Amino acid sequence: MTPPLNPLVDEIKTLIIDSLNLEHVTPADIETDAPLFVEGLGLDSIDALELGVALQKRYGLSLSADSAETRQHFASVATLVAFVSANRTK
Amino acid sequence: MTSSTAHCFRLKNWAAWAPGLPDAESWLAWARGERQIGVDGEPAVAAMPPMLRRRAQRFGRIALESLYALPDDTSPIVFASRHGEVPRSVELLQSLASSGEVSPQSFSMAVHNATAGLFTIASKQVVNVTAIAAGRDSALAGIVEALGLLADGANSVRLILCDAPLPEIYADFAAANSSADAAPYSCVLALMRGDDFSLQTQAGVHLDNNEPGLALLRFMLGTATTQALSDGWQLVRNESTPFIHPAVYAGN
Numbered sequence: 001m002t003p004p005l006n007p008l009v010d011e012i013k014t015l016i017i018d019s020l021n022l023e024h025v026t027p028a029d030i031e032t033d034a035p036l037f038v039e040g041l042g043l044d045s046i047d048a049l050e051l052g053v054a055l056q057k058r059y060g061l062s063l064s065a066d067s068a069e070t071r072q073h074f075a076s077v078a079t080l081v082a083f084v085s086a087n088r089t090k
Numbered sequence: 091m092t093s094s095t096a097h098c099f100r101l102k103n104w105a106a107w108a109p110g111l112p113d114a115e116s117w118l119a120w121a122r123g124e125r126q127i128g129v130d131g132e133p134a135v136a137a138m139p140p141m142l143r144r145r146a147q148r149f150g151r152i153a154l155e156s157l158y159a160l161p162d163d164t165s166p167i168v169f170a171s172r173h174g175e176v177p178r179s180v181e182l183l184q185s186l187a188s189s190g191e192v193s194p195q196s197f198s199m200a201v202h203n204a205t206a207g208l209f210t211i212a213s214k215q216v217v218n219v220t221a222i223a224a225g226r227d228s229a230l231a232g233i234v235e236a237l238g239l240l241a242d243g244a245n246s247v248r249l250i251l252c253d254a255p256l257p258e259i260y261a262d263f264a265a266a267n268s269s270a271d272a273a274p275y276s277c278v279l280a281l282m283r284g285d286d287f288s289l290q291t292q293a294g295v296h297l298d299n300n301e302p303g304l305a306l307l308r309f310m311l312g313t314a315t316t317q318a319l320s321d322g323w324q325l326v327r328n329e330s331t332p333f334i335h336p337a338v339y340a341g342n
Contacts, residue, residue, distance in 0.1 A: 020144070020195070021144040021145070021195070022144060023140070023144055024140040024144075042141055046194055046195050046198050047195070049194035049195075050193060050194050050195040053191055053193065053194065057189075057191065
């Protein structure tokens with residue numbers, strides 16, 4: 001469970017909304033621990049690519065396009081927060 | 091197919107969307123020259139699920155609004171647009187030049203058949219889609235394609251004509267006297283076999299309109315006997331064809 005005060009949580013939720021044009025969604029609508037893809041928020045594979053580009057640009061991460069590890073990082077906002085915290089270069 | 095009827099059709103139904111023309115009556119007033127297409131605004135496309143609607147930008151939303159206005163029609167789609175998603179392509183190229191990165195989401199929607207494809211996904215219609223870009227002959231090419239589908243056995247065909255203004259960077263490529271090029275619009279013409287209208291070649295016919303799609307719609311909604319669709323090509327209204335009052339329209 002991500003500490004509730006971690007500012008990265010809202011930052012990443014906002015990044016998801018902005019980069020994926022989720023005009024009908026607010027950060028409060030996205031559950032931190034819920035699945036992002038297929039279930040939960042209901043994102044698809046194009047969204048995964050889009051989000052990957054946005055995360056690389058914003059935080060200077062390097063991602064391998066299609067690995068089991070990357071899929072784990074993209075499971076939820078909470079896993080993305082942990083991944084970004086540990087690997088960001090900016 | 092017989093050569094005597096393959097070039098003939100009937101208008102079964104229609105719908106259209108453009109800024110400032112919110113209903114069928116306003117489109118009929120436009121066809122009479124009493125109203126003009128506006129400049130700003132885009133349709134809500136309220137019928138489309140938000141998770142798919144977010145993929146469409148202004149051009150796509152303008153096209154989608156008309157497609158959704160005939161919700162019970164599941165006939166093949168002919169999507170004809172002169173410029174299509176050019177605004178997206180410009181964005182992608184500028185992004186590629188400045189940062190080396192492009193948006194996968196926008197790239198996936200930049201192809202010419204993407205908007206019609208998005209509509210069939212959202213509405214769960216497993217139908218034939220043909221996408222056409224043929225310069226100022228796009229409306230003519232769309233009619234020819236629709237007639238081909240009817241001759242091949244389709245009971246009806248949805249011909250969607252749509253365009254939006256070119257990005258400023260391409261202003262030099264817009265047609266001369268380009269006020270018509272600045273009109274964002276879409277219309278769906280549901281065509282079926284019949285002899286109300288016929289497509290004919292005619293020496294000496296000259297296209298004096300930069301937006302034949304809008305000229306075609308105006309002709310369909312009016313009472314004129316002929317309409318040029320390209321140099322040497324015209325549509326002819328059968329003398330006995332009654333004026334067809336619109337049954338439906340795209341909402342605002």
